[in-house]
Amino acid sequence: MSDTVLHVGGASPYDVVVGNGLAGRLPELLGESVERVAVLYAGSLGALADPIVDSLVEHYDVLALGLPEGERAKTAPVAADCWEALGEAGFTRSDAVVTVGGGATTDLGGFVAATWLRGVRVVHVPTTLLAMVDAAVGGKTGINTGAGKNLVGSFHEPAGVLCDLSLLVSLPREELVAGLGEVVKCGFIADPAILDIVERTEPAALTAESPELRELVERAIRVKVDVVVGDLKEAGGVDGHPGREVLNYGHTLAHAIERTSDYTVRHGEAVAIGCVYVAELAALAGSLAPALVERHRAALSRVGLPTTYDAASFDDLHAAMRIDKKARGSQLRFVVLDDLAAPRILAGPSEDDLRAAYAAISSAG
Numbered sequence: 001m002s003d004t005v006l007h008v009g010g011a012s013p014y015d016v017v018v019g020n021g022l023a024g025r026l027p028e029l030l031g032e033s034v035e036r037v038a039v040l041y042a043g044s045l046g047a048l049a050d051p052i053v054d055s056l057v058e059h060y061d062v063l064a065l066g067l068p069e070g071e072r073a074k075t076a077p078v079a080a081d082c083w084e085a086l087g088e089a090g091f092t093r094s095d096a097v098v099t100v101g102g103g104a105t106t107d108l109g110g111f112v113a114a115t116w117l118r119g120v121r122v123v124h125v126p127t128t129l130l131a132m133v134d135a136a137v138g139g140k141t142g143i144n145t146g147a148g149k150n151l152v153g154s155f156h157e158p159a160g161v162l163c164d165l166s167l168l169v170s171l172p173r174e175e176l177v178a179g180l181g182e183v184v185k186c187g188f189i190a191d192p193a194i195l196d197i198v199e200r201t202e203p204a205a206l207t208a209e210s211p212e213l214r215e216l217v218e219r220a221i222r223v224k225v226d227v228v229v230g231d232l233k234e235a236g237g238v239d240g241h242p243g244r245e246v247l248n249y250g251h252t253l254a255h256a257i258e259r260t261s262d263y264t265v266r267h268g269e270a271v272a273i274g275c276v277y278v279a280e281l282a283a284l285a286g287s288l289a290p291a292l293v294e295r296h297r298a299a300l301s302r303v304g305l306p307t308t309y310d311a312a313s314f315d316d317l318h319a320a321m322r323i324d325k326k327a328r329g330s331q332l333r334f335v336v337l338d339d340l341a342a343p344r345i346l347a348g349p350s351e352d353d354l355r356a357a358y359a360a361i362s363s364a365g
């Protein structure tokens, strides 16, 4: 099957390419002025990064930097180590960063590229489903702090994204399933055809090679591209649409779960739980039909994602939710649905409703 190119318009346009065996396209995305390339890769993924490094050394001076696993990469000390390495290697504004890894790697690598010399080119080569459909696209970069998830970061659009589906062959099943959390999210907020595919496809058939997974990848990327083109910096939408904040569906509780579990719950799993939570919240607010709340549970659990959470109390999660970026002052704001693909912002729900929605997904109280 030929490659699919999804164009992201705007002030800094770029392409997201979906296909198989895409490393050869890196030089065309990096451009001709680049002399040095820093490949920032998840340290355990040398087997995936090495061929990419080998393909680049023919064209550039290459600095390969292995990063810690997962969320442990998204810290200020890791970013500082990368800045030091770029400085020692003499990286200038005409040089570039390539990231190879999951969303934690693209977030950290994107942040390093955004901040080095106030911004150099970055091309992402995502290696998880989640990073292909979400983290590598749209230019959000970030690291965590003690207070919470993604609290420091910037908007820095990539020069290109290569979603090479063959890199997913080695991805553990539970990581692929986690990525489906963001895919199903896109189904509810914007593209119900995603839900139809998930509901009619045998979950085990969603593999790196399957046409159904490829269609899900392309549809989820399209959802994200359409949203970020309209509201890159999350300034807000038009006509009552939440703008880029819609991509945060389920994320207020999800980030609180990640932080209070010390990042032992995967992001995509936490998003699945968070989506059911906001569906319950919307039902309590009288906007979402109970059948659609159940559709959330059914679609997410069908692919193997959690829809309940018992490992933290409501009070602890409530405290963690207060630092969500959608909050304004002491008021929490959530993306909720009135119907499929009909999102809006619910501002300042009562503590009773927040607690009741948690009771509906938890026995922790």
Ligand SMILES: NC(=O)c1ccc[n+]([C@@H]2O[C@H](COP(=O)([O-])OP(=O)(O)OC[C@H]3O[C@@H](n4cnc5c(N)ncnc54)[C@H](O)[C@@H]3O)[C@@H](O)[C@H]2O)c1
Residues within 6 Å of the ligand: 042, 044, 045, 048, 069, 070, 071, 074, 101, 102, 103, 104, 105, 107, 127, 128, 129, 130, 131, 134, 135, 136, 137, 138, 139, 140, 141, 142, 150, 167, 168, 169, 170, 171, 172, 175, 178, 179, 266, 267, 268
């Ligand atoms: N910037 C954004 O817009 C955005 C969007 C969504 C999520 N995110 C962030 O992305 C992160 C989650 O990303 P993730 O789910 O990709 O997790 P991750 O980056 O932690 O990767 C998960 C695990 O899979 C391993 N792995 C990655 N690719 C592999 C492969 N091909 N084969 C074998 N193992 C592989 C990694 O080494 C890691 O252990 C979170 O930090 C989240 O906040 C950012």
Ligand SMILES: O=C(O)C(=O)C[C@@H](O)[C@H](O)[C@H](O)COP(=O)(O)O
Residues within 6 Å of the ligand: 134, 138, 140, 142, 149, 150, 182, 244, 245, 247, 248, 251, 325
């Ligand atoms: O791209 C976005 O915008 C999103 O909200 C996508 C989310 O899936 C992603 O997890 C993002 O990192 C969350 O952003 P944050 O602003 O809440 O940190």
Ligand SMILES: [Zn+2]
Residues within 6 Å of the ligand: 134, 182, 251, 267, 271
């Ligand atoms: Zn997310």
